[in-house]
Amino acid sequence: MTSTSTAAPPATGLLQVSTGPVRYVDITGVEGVEFLPLSLKILVENMLRHGAGPEMVDALVQAAAGMTETALEIPFHPARVVMQDMAGAPVIHDLVTLRAAVAAHGGNPSRIKPLIPAELVVDHSVIVDSSGSRDAFRRNAYHEFERNEERFRFLRWAQDAFEGLRVVPPGRGIIHQVNIEHLTRGVMTAEADGELIAYPDSCIGTDSHTTMVNGLGVLGWGVGGIEAVSALLGHPLSMLVPPVVGVEFTGKLPAGTTATDLVLRITELLRGHGVVGKIVEFHGPGMVGVPVADRATIANMSPEFGSTAALFPMDAATLDYYRLTGRPEEQVELIEAYARAQGMFSDGGRSPARYSESLQLDLSEVVPSIAGPYRPQDRIPLNRAHTTFRQDLAILLEKDRDNGRPAGDTGLDVALGEATVRLQHGALAIAAITSCTNTSNPHVMMTAALLARNAVARGLSVPPWVKTSLAPGSQVVTRYLEQAGLMPDLEKLGFHVVGYGCTTCMGNSGPLAEPVSAAAKDVVLTSVLSGNRNFEGRISPDVRMNYLASPPLVIGYALAGTMDVDLLRDPLGREADGSAVYLQDLWPAPGEVEQELSRAVTRSLYQETYAQAFAGTPQWEALDVPTASAYEFGESTYMRRSPFLDGAGTEPAPITDLAGARVLLKLGDSVTTDHISPVGQIRADSPAGQYLLAQGISRRDFNTYGSRRGNHEVMVRGTFANVRLRNELANGRDGGYTRTLPDGAEMTVFDAAEHYRNRNVPLLILAGREYGSGSARDYAAKGTYLLGVRAVLAESFERIHRSNLVGMGVIPLQFRPGNSASTLGLDGSEEYSVSGLAGFTDGGWPRTVRIDARRADGACVAFNVDVRVDTPVEAEYIRHGGILPFALRAGLREEPGTAGAAR
CATH class of the missing domain: 3.30.499.10 (Aconitase, domain 3)
Structure with a gap:
């Protein structure tokens, strides 16, 4: 150690x-x-x-x-x-x-x-x-x-x-x-x-x-x-002692609600309370009714409510989960003995811990819900989902009209196979049971499968324009659904297994049927998924409104074929005799779900599934793997030699103040890492697409940005290229566009960055609140760095992205409370100077710096901002130009530690 x-x-x-x-x-x-x-x-x-x-x-x-x-x-x-x-x-x-x-x-x-x-x-x-x-x-x-x-x-x-x-x-x-x-x-x-x-x-x-x-x-x-990388090399993570928010559970979930409904309520509660940079811990008498699978479902959503972690106690239910999932009994014995000896084991009830802040949630008040259409925290009770959908749709269509886009309110006839169907606004293009969030939870998965069985028994089917998919989080899911005899019913509704991986929830939803995709120009298409993310532009470029829901509700909406439906009052379909079938007719009784779970979900199932966890398919084992100790990248368009240590000597270069800097993008609130980092499909008319075409890659072989993360040339061209990005410098045009200053020429963000680089003009980004929320995408920071951005000035940052910026040597600056680009009258056209940054080179750690923003008419706005470099170790990273140069220099002068034979 x-x-x-x-x-x-x-x-x-x-x-x-x-x-x-x-x-x-x-x-x-x-x-x-x-x-x-x-x-x-x-x-x-x-x-x-x-x-x-x-x-x-x-x-x-x-x-x-x-x-x-x-x-x-x-x-x-x-x-x-x-x-x-x-x-x-x-x-x-x-x-x-x-x-x-x-x-x-x-x-x-x-x-x-x-x-x-x-x-x-x-x-x-x-x-x-x-x-x-x-x-x-x-x-x-x-x-x-x-x-x-x-x-x-x-x-x-x-x-x-x-x-x-x-x-x-x-x-x-x-x-x-x-x-x-x-x-x-x-x-x-x-x-x-x-x-x-x-x-x-x-x-x-x-x-x-x-x-x-x-x-x-x-x-x-x-x-x-x-x-x-830093942690793997033995360096500790530097962190401030986090505030810990205690959330006490009381009561019991009502029948007909699921872990998904609970997690959406918690996400709404904690995002509203404010837990960014904090750890949340759950406790209380209501915990006895929250199984470990539900706890994992809640903890998975921690990034959605913004906390660093969302910790549950270790108790008897935890030990039972370890046993169920096939851990050796001697390991379970060690876990219990250690936790009890250290005072880390809970025997139930209210925790004696003294929390920085305390909240309470009565589980009996949780109701069936969905969330959307753009953020996970925007919970909508199911009994208001239809009304809220229509209100949000009206707002979206009004924006379309303002931007000169026709509303197409009368719908569109679409030919699918031999049939012609009429698609209206709200038509459901994607219904996906996906993501580790919910597929890890046998209770919601069994509820969905039994609902599917009941729907098939009533003669219901899913309309042909709905792309259905089932992407379990592990092979265990398929095996217990097969054990229960329920996979055929899911398949009859189109929910066949499409893969074991993160699919729709991270943008790998794949193409829609061509006629449905073409209809997206005139009709607002929707999706519903059992995932954890529904940010704009993430699920599919053709789908504009995305909703999170439990797996059984995904099937309910799939049967309806639209989000423009009241699941609690409108029929989902009709039997052969014309009788209406409603959601409540299909929902299985709690006792039925528990009976199937006890029969189908067993310890041996997990043991057999994971016996060969690290063994691959014949395709995997047959890969022609190089044997050299150093990897040769060659001219691959997937894997290229990294540029992040180019020019890095044995000593860091001085940190200088910014003079004559220009704003590359001026952004609003809640800009996510999906907006920043390249994700999803690569368009042929994008800078990344043009690069690949120039390398002789055909359009059909582009693959996704995620698959090409080993090629910085692709990734930098896709940074800030999200089709839903709204840059206030782009004259109202959505997507990866901006204007160069002072001439005002409009071009892609990448081309603008190259324009400034050729003129040695430093760059910064202006943003609003919650900048960088969402997934832990390191290329949101790496791409920012490669574009030549020296600093990001925002009203607030999400934790992971702020750390990533520091790790790349990009300095996060934060407006003082009460200040923003709006209150200071900044429109992004100004020329910026930032003084005080040189304090890093002098061995100091500047906590504030001064910014002078000079307008075209010569008027100057001067103000101070906070430097969001939070610890001395982070200041050291900035001095070195990022973690990688720091690790290089440390590796040249120090012997590494040893982690021991960890098990």
Whole structure:
């Protein structure tokens, strides 16, 4: 284990378990620790085990108790790192780049390797090209390999080249569901000085929904890939002691509600309360009625309500979940013994912890709901969904009219096969049971499958314009649905398995039927999915209104074929005799669901499914994998040599103030990483598409931005290219466009950045509140950096994106409370100077800087802003130009630590 201090070793205890004695760092002797929230107890143990002195630990306890107002920076050493392939491949790419740079400077490249366990799940590459047939899974899997063979070969090579890295091949499941069902240890062990040491499992992941593991009492959260690289190399994450918000559950969920309804209510509650930069912990007497699968569903949505983590207690239900999912009994024994010894085990009821803030939620007041059409936190009770849809549609159509787009209110006749159907506004183009959020939950999946059986029995079917899909989070889901005999009913409604990966919820919904896609020009199409994200432009470029719902409600809306329906009052279809069939006629009784679950979901099912978790399909095993220790990129359009260490010497260059800077984009509130980072399909008329065409790549072989994350040339051209991006400098034109200043010429964002680069003009971005919300996309920061942006000035930042900007050496600046571009009269046409940044070079850490914005008429607006570089370690990253240059220089002058034989 690594050590960061020469302080006296911490007190230890000894666990006597059936496999033998196991020692642990005992936190129970720390004064005041019994009143700490669970997350802070885990951080205390982490600090003590890694050598922090008692003074720092005492400072953490006092800060948590509200006895000190000073922001305290602490180091956190995660026990392991989990990655999905889209975000994980760039992490491996960065390690390869570091190895090459270390070798070029005469260092030992073999020192660049993961020092803590690292697992990568290939789950973000599958696209729903084919659906609605039993052949869909095979066809999609074939195309997945066809498109991604180069990336997959790179990952197979990396598994052999980097000791400590394990890869779960494609077709196994989604990272977060695989993590909670198989990878999570609960308590980890490592050998040190001849003894076995136990410590809490904790993880960071290159996906914002890593928080799903919080449902098992394991502390973890999403980070950008550049932070993951730092952690893998043994560097601690630098963080401020977070406020912890306690949410007390009371009551019990009413019959007819689901975990999805609960999570949408929690998302609305906590986003409204404000939990960005905070940890949320759940407790209370109502917890007894919240099974671990529901807890994981809630924890998965932590990024949607904005918290760093959303932690549940470890209790008897947690142990039962570990047993059900096939963990060895001796591991479960260790988990319980360790948690009880450390005061980390809950026997139910209200937590004795003293929280920074406290909220209460009566579960009995939760009602069936959906969320949308643009944000997960915009919950709509199902009994108001129809009215709200029509109101939101009217607003959207009014905007269309204002922008000169015809409304097309009368609908459109569309030929589908031999039939002609009429599509009206609200026509449902996509109905997808997808995402780890809900497919990890057997109760909602069984409810959906039984509803499908009841619908088939009544003779109902899904209209032909609805693209239906089922993308389970793991193979376990399919197996228990088959065990229950319910897969044929789902398939009769078109919900065939299309793949085991993250599909519709992350934009891999695939193409719509051509006539339906063409209708999108005249008709507002909608989607409904059981996912966690529904941001504009994310699900499909043809679909303008997207809604989140539980799996059974996805089927309900699919049967109706439209969002312009009241599911509680309108019939979903008619039987052969003309009798109307309503949602309540199809909804299974709770006892029926529980009966099927007890029969179909078994421990042996999980054990058999995960017995070969790291074994791939014949296609995977047959990949021609290079054997060289250094990866040769060649002229691939998928994987290119990274530019992020070009010109990085052994010492950092001075940080200079900005003079004569121009605004590349002026953006509003809630700009997500989906708006910033390249995601989804590559359009032929985009800068990225034009680049690929120039490389001789045909349109059919473009693949997605996510699949080409190893090629910075594609990614920089796709940064800020989202078709729904609204840049106030683009004269009302949506998409990746802007104006160059002062001449006012309109062009793509990429071309404008090149224009400024050729003239040595520094760039910045102006934005509103919640800048960078959404997924932990490191290319939202990497692309910003590659465009030449030196700083981003926003009203507020989401946690992960702010950290990623710092990790790339881009300085996040924040307006003071009460100030904004609007209140200061800034329209983005000004010329900007930022003074005070040079303080970083002088060894200082400027907390505020001055900005002078000079208008074309010579008038100047001067104001101070806060520098959102929150810790001394982050200031060090800025001085070095980002984490990668910092890691390079550290790798040249220091011997790496050792993580021990972690298990």
